[in-house]
Amino acid sequence: MMTKECKKETAPKIKRKTLSVKARKKGFSPVEYGLLKEEAIKEAEHCLGLRECESCEICSLLCPDLCITRDEKTGEVLIDLDYCKGCGICASVCPKGAIEMALEEGK
Amino acid sequence: MMTKECKKETAPKIKRKTLSVKARKKGFSPVEYGLLKEEAIKEAEHCLGLRECESCEICSLLCPDLCITRDEKTGEVLIDLDYCKGCGICASVCPKGAIEMALEEGK
Amino acid sequence: MVRALEKYIRPGVKSTPFCPGCGHGILMGLILRAIDDLKMDMKKMLFVSGIGCAAWIPSPHYNGDTLHTLHGRALAFATGAKLYNPDLCVMVVSGDGDLSSIGGNHLIHAARRDIDLKVICANNMIYGMTGGQAASTTPRGSKTSTTGEGNPYRPFDLCKLVEGAGATYVSRFSVTQPISLIQSIKKALLHKGFSFIEALSPCPTQFGRRNLLERPEDMIKDLIRRCILEEEAEGLTEEERAEKIITGEFLS
Amino acid sequence: MVRALEKYIRPGVKSTPFCPGCGHGILMGLILRAIDDLKMDMKKMLFVSGIGCAAWIPSPHYNGDTLHTLHGRALAFATGAKLYNPDLCVMVVSGDGDLSSIGGNHLIHAARRDIDLKVICANNMIYGMTGGQAASTTPRGSKTSTTGEGNPYRPFDLCKLVEGAGATYVSRFSVTQPISLIQSIKKALLHKGFSFIEALSPCPTQFGRRNLLERPEDMIKDLIRRCILEEEAEGLTEEERAEKIITGEFLS
Amino acid sequence: MTGIKQVRLSGFGGQGVVLAGLLLGQAGVFDGKYISGSNSYGAQARGSGCKSEIVFSDGPVDFPHLTTADILIAMSQGAYNSYCGDVREESGLILYDQGLVTPKENLRVRHLGIPATDVSVKRLKNKQAANIVFLGVLIEATRIVSPGAIRKAISTHVSERFRSLNLKALRTGMELGRKAHG
Amino acid sequence: MTGIKQVRLSGFGGQGVVLAGLLLGQAGVFDGKYISGSNSYGAQARGSGCKSEIVFSDGPVDFPHLTTADILIAMSQGAYNSYCGDVREESGLILYDQGLVTPKENLRVRHLGIPATDVSVKRLKNKQAANIVFLGVLIEATRIVSPGAIRKAISTHVSERFRSLNLKALRTGMELGRKAHG
Amino acid sequence: MASRWVKSPFPKGTYYFSGNEAAAEGAIAAGCRFYAGYPITPSSELMERMAVRLNEIGGVFIQMEDEIASISAVIGASWAGARAMTATSGPGFSLMQESIGYAAFTETPCVIIDVQRAGPCTGQATKVGSGDIMQAKWGSHGDYQVIALSPWSSQEMYDLTLRAFNLSEQYRVPAMVMADEAIGHLRETIRVAAKVEVWDRKKKKGGAPFDIEGEDGVPPMPSFGEGERLSVTGSTHDAYGFRKTDDPKAHARLVERINKKILNHKRSIIETEDYLLEDAEMAVVAYGFTARTSLYAVKRMRKDGTKVGMLRLKTLWPFPDEAVAEIGKKVKKIIVPEMNLGQVAGEVKKYVPCDVISLSQTNGEVIQPDTIMEMLRKI
Amino acid sequence: MASRWVKSPFPKGTYYFSGNEAAAEGAIAAGCRFYAGYPITPSSELMERMAVRLNEIGGVFIQMEDEIASISAVIGASWAGARAMTATSGPGFSLMQESIGYAAFTETPCVIIDVQRAGPCTGQATKVGSGDIMQAKWGSHGDYQVIALSPWSSQEMYDLTLRAFNLSEQYRVPAMVMADEAIGHLRETIRVAAKVEVWDRKKKKGGAPFDIEGEDGVPPMPSFGEGERLSVTGSTHDAYGFRKTDDPKAHARLVERINKKILNHKRSIIETEDYLLEDAEMAVVAYGFTARTSLYAVKRMRKDGTKVGMLRLKTLWPFPDEAVAEIGKKVKKIIVPEMNLGQVAGEVKKYVPCDVISLSQTNGEVIQPDTIMEMLRKI
Ligand SMILES: Cc1ncc(C[n+]2csc(CCOP(=O)(O)OP(=O)(O)O)c2C)c(N)n1
Ligand SMILES: Cc1ncc(C[n+]2csc(CCOP(=O)(O)OP(=O)(O)O)c2C)c(N)n1
Ligand code: SF4
Ligand code: SF4
Ligand code: SF4
């Protein structure tokens, strides 16, 4: 299972998980998340090494879940893990390799 | 009402009329003959002045009711009045003006 | 005396149900001439049509198998019959409304699949049978019983449409070009794949009378005047051209 | 933290129903960016869709009026709404199956009438929602759940089809060409008349997995590699070209 | 069933039977009657046998189709033959085109032969006006509708181009009617 | 209702619950039993809560869905929580994944904790084999189907590529079962 | 939600209209300003008149590519705020069924006029029949309700088309006028009043457009472009139009409501007429053109001393079960003459203990009074 | 016209098939060699298996552009000589109605499998329902007949699909298998015999393909390409397929025959099953999946001493009126549990004098035995 590592993400894990699950329940789900599993997103961490990121926003344009925004003030690119499904597209398209995906075992 | 004059046509009128009416009854008629009326085709005569006709068969190709055939042996062009609806196309397309339509009053 | 091509006419069928001077009658004969020229075996021919005056061209006149279906569905029925028995030579003869309005989807999909069907669309630019309503082929500005002020929409260019969908033989001829049309029908009969012929066929009753072409021969003459070949169109001005109908083989 | 473009999302809508890495999610964002760029008034926007995964792009996500209709019928519903209230900016977003298979007839007729509708066809070359059956856009030879041996039929070239039918703005871009696609959507929004954008949108779940593109990013990379502009195609050999997907504005 | 009059107009397609029926029914409406009219349509309207039937009533009409004709107008032999047997005996009336129809002899129904086609060709220079000539005769002979109402009906339904011809045909018919009847 | 055994396999999408159910049912058929099997589908099959239910019977099955489970296999905590209350008291049996599920304490149903995922990751080097490990345990513990039948089911429904892995997982499970049970 | 009286768009007076023309005028009077249709015999004159009239008064007329597109465009226009309609005959009615289900499930007001011809299939396109009555109720999949009215005169083609619009707007349901060829082409005296009563859609800013307190309520209906940011879907949905495709309660609730919304109000919807039934021992139950024939026959038989009366069904769906049941208690025999193979006779059987005799005729022609009288004499 | 025994194309044995798979095998066993369809949940697996199987054994599989095209292609193929079928669910079934009428009117054998889901409209696409029962009979315009069977197990998805083909060929009528999602997805033990009985179309060189002595006869059916120069039309036609669109007798005769052809043979077509009815005071009338639930409930109640039995409807159309009427004479109350709002309950009412109680559930889930038992206890 693909999730991401990001040292900068600080929201407590447990809160993120709850939010995420709630979100799915509130939404609708006849087409399901394919690779996504109940227990899978236990820990999801993104890494946006600012050193590398050029704020080109390509990741943001190609994220299928609108997770990636740029902070208008700081120019920083942020990923909202509540909506991230761990598809890996952002990481694969970033020209700077600024996003890393980490294989996360269930539990 | 348009019908045609043809001195060469010899079948007895009465027989032609009967045939024609019968034909229509046996056929199907949800779309009807528009200009065609019960009493209208009382006398219909075609004229194929052989002098003029070049057996080009354009009339035969454009007759919507397959009335016009060429006698294979004599090369003569014949019009079967049993099926003719008097549309006037043959007369209007004949390059030699060999077919004449005659206005025929009812009765 | 016998009618021309009598041997291709189903026994028991008397006069056609068409109005005097209807182009569909002319087309009915021209198709048979093509079949006659090629000496096709009528026992192996299946003619499929939808609903409309044009749909009566093959059914029941033609003395092969005829399948008179539902409005718009001729090509879907034909697809089933052809796929199950590929030995049949399947020809679809139907109207512009039938094939391109309600039946437009089957038309483009049959073209896309390039199934070996010979489609002859008798285009009179109107709904003849139901009383002269606008069709998707009615020229902009024409009067019909639903467009009293003149048709506000553009018509399809049917040949462009089926070409865009994937047809592999495409032509347009008028019944007033009988020799070319017969020739084209023969080519379609010999073509392996989806063939489409747009046959312009005047409807004096529903189209002509509303558009100042009162008598059948007026419509015939009008078509003779307006139908030109692609080559001939080249020298013309925009205006001159707008008035004309370009005919010819567009894809073969 | 908020999602990107949150203000265009209907309150109460949480995560999308799409599979991870579904191109439809990307397209969902790109359309909103175009709307955002043009500062469109969402209260005057109506989004119409049919049935399928793609049909869920606007419904219920977009915070304007959304009309989620029947499979294939989006354009017919949209035509009614637009004609009655021309002040609405009506955008149709739906799938390739929806718009061009079952809905093909409405597509070509709406194009013919040149009604001011902005149509975005999310083409994933497959029926995503029902489990990966072949669509009329599935490339010949591709594996689907109904073509285990590879699809025997040719796909539509949707842009050619709608152009042949009469559309007045036609383009094709992939979600992997986000800037061009946004640009094109903006042009369609500003165009008066029938606009059609074929947006290539990968379906990793139903298409990718069957055709050796196991992970979402594989499909993205594949599209990036294969989508080229018309100009770029010029130098290529037949073979090279066959592999590519030509993108660009074809009519504007 | 008092207060009910049933009229059948008949002929072949193109003779204007349907129009005459429309005008007659419309006139009845103008006169304040309850009218139910029906006519051949599609195939029949254009084809050989064509008819138009009007039921006139002082109150709402139950069965709106014609059951037995009180009056038959026959503009062709075919029409006459088909419908002459269906006219109410004794009180019934048949108007037929003298030039086109040879009436039967054994019918117990009053017959009026009218040279409608002949008159319209010769006097009105238009064969198509025979239908209106018949209406004129009918009105004069029966007063089933008022002359004013039928004139109003003509102005309502006939295009300006043909209006004066039709009004003239109506007058001609009424004259003929006075003669035949009187 | 004698001669009926109802088994519910449950977990989350992707754990192979549906496949395990298919194999179990197929094995039952090979053993000559009447089987009715149903499972989550569409959304659920891929989503969080996924289950597969098989009713085993010696004769035709009336109601083909599960009413009360005789046996529950729970491969996730969510599944355990949802379904543990629905197992027949006293005679029932719950097999759960030791690594993933913490069982409740107050249930009057026999529990067997199986380190299925753990074993399959460690011994079989493939997390995906846990479902088959469970089948092995189940067979050993209950003989609900014969080992031969389940092997035949695997050869019928599992593609060659994964067949030997699955057979190995089955053996592993049966070993675990012997230990746990015995 | 209320009705109001408006000036008739057509001058007050007496006219001589065919049923098809009258229906078009009735629609215009009801405020119909959108028509989408596809030609089909014997309904085409209706469409042709709508083309002319909507052009005159500034509505929208469009001839679509087929009947599926027609009804779909009507539904789209209805949500854009239009009183909208289409007309067709059997084959087109069959094609419309999926979308009719959509209209019922999304509670979209719209009017469909079916001028029935002799079916099944293409059958006899110019001839009369009444074979689509059961289809009107059951043609689409799943359980839903519609309202179907049965005009017996040109006047009622006007009146009932108007009423169909009003009921449709009031109950947010597809309303059908089940005419037949004989009525469509029947030209009769029509009275147009100076004012007509029209019903307006209930509006409520921010109100839930798909649910309401009470299990049989009719929610308010905003239009597109009013800033309500509507979410309309043919999938199971909640009060605000969010899809609920996995929730048993949501589905049960919605299906029940769209059915009860009509059935629980059936007394306000259903109209029937009694003729000579007080002392009747036999009753004719009839509708549409055939009710005219029946009334004629019944009056004749009364003259001969036969104790027969007639119940006329002006509403076909929801079915007038109570009126029929009441007659069933009074008389010994019920005869149901119909231009089909006994479709309404079948319904009548559900509600009465007495004998129900189906007098069915499917030869493309109207039933003659004699046929009914003969049957009445025989039984 | 006769049946013959042929070797089963699938080896004799016991299998574990889902209902959808079993139906595909039943079709193949019946000789089906043509499938045209369009994907729709929950029937798609059936189509997917047909794609594989027809490819294996050399039949024709085609995915059409929509459901209208699918059923139309099936009819075309049937006239070309194929045993042909399609499968769908509610929305697709609605779209097929016009062509189903065509098949009935032209007497074209074909099989349609409707794997019903929770409607109306798009509803809940993956959930179960049984709301298309009345539509199966009344979905197309005009009066026609179809045959509709109701499988209650995967085995019967096989058996009844095979039987549907046989009946369809024997009577030249569209035959439907009205399955539901729960049966389509139910995996069960299936027995495939070594030989299966299949029915061949009657052939007769030069015979009239559209009429026959006797008003309820089934005419012979030649195929295209056999030199019979067939004329097939959906307009009213005579014995040789000539259009007769103005002839009242021709229409009456044809409409009557296509109806009587089925109704007069209903005793050979209809199958019902009695369970514990001998001394019953209450009866459950049930079909499809719900009949399984009902039987379970009835057996339970019997154990508690309640005198209840069950009549199972294996055939839905033509409706088993006689079997129902007979039960109606015996018991005091009939309860009809259904996953719709009482469609079959309505039919039952027509034929019995006793109380008919509709136990209806439309929440996208199967009815549980407890629900039925509770109802049985209550009444
Ligand atoms: C489903 C359906 N809708 C409408 C009709 C009515 N209808 C019959 S023929 C026709 C138009 C035919 O036009 P076209 O195909 O152009 O043939 P034409 O009569 O002009 O030769 C229509 C609309 C029908 N029969 N079925
Ligand atoms: C009339 C009808 N037929 C079939 C279906 C089943 N169906 C739902 S979505 C779909 C395919 C959608 O494909 P596409 O439009 O390409 O969207 P995608 O899911 O690929 O994004 C089908 C066939 C339906 N809902 N209605
Ligand atoms: S794609 Fe990479 S470089 Fe560009 S904004 Fe995203 S993280 Fe930064
Ligand atoms: S692109 Fe995929 S992995 Fe990256 S943030 Fe978006 S959803 Fe998460
Ligand atoms: S068109 Fe004239 S010249 Fe030619 S064959 Fe006919 S009659 Fe003769």
Ligand code: SF4
């Ligand atoms: S008048 Fe018309 S129908 Fe008669 S022969 Fe000439 S072309 Fe043929």
Ligand code: SF4
């Ligand atoms: S209406 Fe037109 S198309 Fe039809 S038969 Fe008459 S002329 Fe031909």
Ligand code: SF4
């Ligand atoms: S099935 Fe395909 S199209 Fe549908 S949501 Fe999943 S990835 Fe997207």
Ligand SMILES: [Mg+2]
């Ligand atoms: Mg046409």
Ligand SMILES: [Mg+2]
């Ligand atoms: Mg798609």
